Amino acid sequence: MASGVLIFGEFADGAIAGVTGELLGVGRKLADSLGEELTAAFIGDGIAQDASGAFPMGADKVYVVDDPSLRLYQSESYADVAEKVLKQVDPNIVVMGTSTMGRDLAPKLACRLETGLAMDCLELSAVPETKGLIANRPVFGGKAMAEVDCGSVRPSMATVRLKSQEALDPDSSRSGEVVKVDAGLDPSIAKSIIVDSVQVEVEGVRLEDARIVIGGGRGIGSIENWGKLEELAGIMSGAVGSTRGACDEGYCELDTQLGITSKTVAPELYMAVGISGASQHMSGVAFSKFIIAINKDAEAPIFRHSLYGVVGRWEDILPAFQAKVQELVSE
Structure with missing residues (x-):
């Protein structure tokens, strides 16, 4: 039976990205309102050692898919392993950032799971009685706000706009279980190939x-x-x-x-x-x-x-x- 909240965190420059703190902040709020567990999932290469950094930020459990083939984001491969994590965790609610990865990955997962998705949300809340997700998102070019009631659809999925949520103050006393998931990827599923990745140099402050x-x-x-x-x-x-x-x-x-x-x-x-x-x-x-x-x-x-x-x-x-x-x- 579906239970808990799952967020898909991200790494940047070898460390947990800022968006992850925001996701754990809103995820913690949702999990607490439901009285359930908050799980963070990470996909990438060489990230297993640092993934435990999600515990002080609010996670109860961490799932990691660490594989050299996942060094750069690749649509089909990431969707494949993310679906595998989702089926193991079986959450009520799934939250991602409206980042480059989230914009592409979230719709693919929603399609595979035959569920709905609220994109680019500014506020998320949960209904304890039904364990359903309520998402508020801008519409008509930001001129109005729409309230999306996910009802009984499971898992309920949403992406949240970057910088719209607050991260929790780190709590170093928090710890939990890290579950490693084998990628088990079939190279033939990839319909696109990452040829190169270029880091744009920024003068001064980003x-x-x-x-x-x-x-x-x-x-x-x-x-x-x-x-x-x-x-x-x-x-x-x-x-x-x-x-x-x-x-x-x-x-x-x-x-x-x-x-x-x-x-x-x-x-x-x-x-x-x-x-x-x-x-x-x-x-x-x-x-x-x-x-x-x-x-x-x-x-x-x-x-x-x-x-x-x-x-x-x-x-x-x-x-x-x-x-x-x-x-x-x-x-």
């Missing part, structure tokens, strides 16, 4: 990890002006994000775009410069602790989301702000 993010929109006006945002971000040890409009204008690279269909950040401070505040963009920064906006339009939607707002031309406001920041940093 956008997803930055404590301070300066966001720029179409209102910045030019590539030259964009450099001023990058200069300010450098002084503040932050990173620069963008709207789709800024990317379309060619002011910045596409990998800086924040929004419902791109990256999500949750910095301590998000400063929106020349951004109107469209719902699609705000979905990507909604979990920022503080939002400050600079816009010449007093009626811009961005001000409804901001703790502080300055109405005026950013060209007049930003230089004085930067000078003050530079003064404080130099002290």
